[in-house]
Amino acid sequence: MDKKTPLHDEHEALGASLTGFGGWLMPLRYTSDLAEHRAVRAAAGLFDLSHMGEIWVRGTGAAAALDHALVGSAAAIAVGRAKYSMICAEDGAVLDDLIVYRTGDAEFLVVANAGNAPLVASELAERSAGFDAVVEDRSDETALIAVQGPQAEDIVAGLVAGDDVATVRSMKYYAASPVTLTLADGGTVTALAARTGYTGEDGFELFVPSSSAVALWRTLLAAGEPLGLVPAGLSARDSLRLEAGMPLYGHELDTTTTPYEAGLGRVVRLDKVGDFVGRAALESRRHSAPSRVLVGLRGLGKRPARAGYPVVAPGSGRPVGTVTSGAPSPTLGYPVAMAYVTPELSAEGTEVGVDVRGRTEPFVVVPLPFYRRPQH
Amino acid sequence: MAEFPAALRYTVEHEWVDTSSPAVVGVTSVAAEALGDVVYLELPAVGASVEAGTVIGEIESTKSVSELYSPVSGTVVEVNQAAIDDPAVVNADPFGAGWLFKVEVSSEGQLLTAEEYGQHTGH
Structure with missing residues (x-):
């Protein structure tokens, strides 16, 4: 039985066709794949990505734990920045591709693909043993809503006040910061806003508590509509990421693949200090x-x-x-x-x-x- | 939910055929919706003989592809060039301007009434 995101009823109300994906029941399209795809390229699209896994790693040893667990260098990520990375098996096989956000000196958010999130959470917990780090899988309590497209900045900036306006406007690609969004119902929600995405366009991904998901979704739909924003489903997301040449786990990446075949050898930091899971296999793979x-x-x-x-x-x-x-x-x-x-x-x-x-x-x-x- | 034109008859593979001569063939709104935006049609050539229940072409959307089955046997006498040029018409008007081809019918395959097709598709 597929899990439902906190926005399930919104999707039904919008008349979405639903499909199973990574263990979740997700909107495939609302009206037309092509119209949703084109709206993201020309204006903006709104995506429910609450199926993605959100795993927090905290503690004075969090950076060292992630450096051991992943192929990239978490210690090298500045606070407020993010990095695309991968978690590999001992034989170098890709278990998942991830985005790692550093939200504090001793705090990281690891975002995993829906279908792999439980595995990533358990691998991170296992690989963190011996480090001063605590791994917490918050996937079920966290909603992720993405606004993607050339109008995304105006839409998100229009919902924040004070210093947060400049924070949103000046946020760099692969950066993240907490911002407070004003909701259409008069309330507010503090989101972790990240300038990341999977469409090839500029855009933001907003992590919020599941309890605020519906209010934020409705607020973004209403605020974005005059600028051409439409809700967009997984079908458009897939065609957008394909045009942008971005890999999808289960297609370009899987356990028969190392990052090198996928043309993503740059994410493997063989120069980092200390051992990491998969290092020996990846070192020999790199030279063959x-x-x-x-x-x-x-x-x-x-x-x-x-x-x-x-x-x-x-x-x-x-x-x-x-x-x-x-x-x-x-x-x-x-x-x-x-x-x-x-x-x-x-x-x-x-x-x-x-x-x-x-x-x-x-x-x-x-x-x-x-x-x-x-x-x- | 969907209402299917009573004057047409249907196949379990979601094609429709009318009773004119030559008969007009298309795909149903159920097929069009399931496929998503149709972007490419491959139809039989004019003059080709088609056999009921066999694959005679393809209908391709951004997301998927499915095979076209002929609901009737006979000879293709016309294809909808406007739909080949702009397949979006299949989504916009599957029972009208989105028709696919016309056949001089020699025999029919297993066809359903609108009501039977509605039951088959759960509409």
């Missing part, structure tokens, strides 16, 4: 040639590739890889996909085929991301 490489593919025809479809060598039809995510790109107007392919076919401009339900369609290797937002 990968058997497969994650690439971006652009379709030259109309038929999109989908996750799981075989990538084949042009001409011979020999299997050379597998598509991990694929869709018709709403922004670009042609099919895009990410795929693991053998290294000799991973160079930009290489032509490959994708077996789309029995018929080979032409694709070409292109750099990721497919889409970059216009810079101002």
Whole structure:
């Protein structure tokens, strides 16, 4: 039985189609995948991400514990900043990809994917043994609402007062700070506001107690509507992150993958002091040639590739890889996909085929991301 | 919930066919909603013979793809080029402007009435 987020009744009232995802019942779309996708690119979208896991690590040894537990360097994160990281097994396999927020000298928030959150929480607890650190999984008490799109800053800044206005306006990408939001019902809620997202657009992610989720959701919908904000579901979220070349656990990342094949070797900090789980395996992996490489593919025809479809060598039809995510790109107007392919076919401009339900369609290797937002 | 046009007949795979000659074939509002925004249609060629209950094309949305089954056997005499050019019409008007192709019918497959289709889909 899938869990319901604190915003479940809001989604039903908005007429959302619901789908199971990572153990949660989530909005797939409210009206139209394409309209929601385009609203995020052009104005703003409102996402319920309360299925994500929120795990706090606190204590004077919290940074050291995370440096041991994760492949990145938590100690190097400044207070008020965030870092994309991963938790790996001893053999270097990716157990989850994470965002680590440093909210204090001795306090970190680790945000995990919904389906992996229980595993991440238990691994963090186990790996923190021996450090002065306490791990607390607050996923069930925490709601996460994201406002994503070029209008996001105006929408969020319009709901705060005093110094918080400047805090929101000047907040850097991958930074976070507590701000107090004025709710439409007259109350207030203090959120941890983070300038992070999974859409390729500017935007904020707001962590609030579950009890405030409905009031904040309604406030954001009402405040954002005049600026073009619409509620957006997982379908738009998936096509947005694919255009932005961002990996999705279970597709580009899983326990058969190390960060190196995924092109994310930069998150592994082999230069950090001390041992960490997976170090030995990742060190040797770093220096051996990968058997497969994650690439971006652009379709030259109309038929999109989908996750799981075989990538084949042009001409011979020999299997050379597998598509991990694929869709018709709403922004670009042609099919895009990410795929693991053998290294000799991973160079930009290489032509490959994708077996789309029995018929080979032409694709070409292109750099990721497919889409970059216009810079101002 | 949804009302299905009584003049049409339906398949369990969510196609509809009318009683004109040649017969017009499309997909139902249930299919259109389940798929999400349709972005690509692959329809049989004019002149192709189709057999009831077999796969004759594809209907693809941002999120998924599903196969098109012919509700009838016969020869395709026209395809909806406007829908191929702008498949959004399948979502906007699945029982009207979003029709897919026309068939000179030689025989019918297993078809449901609007009421039976409504029961089948739980509407």
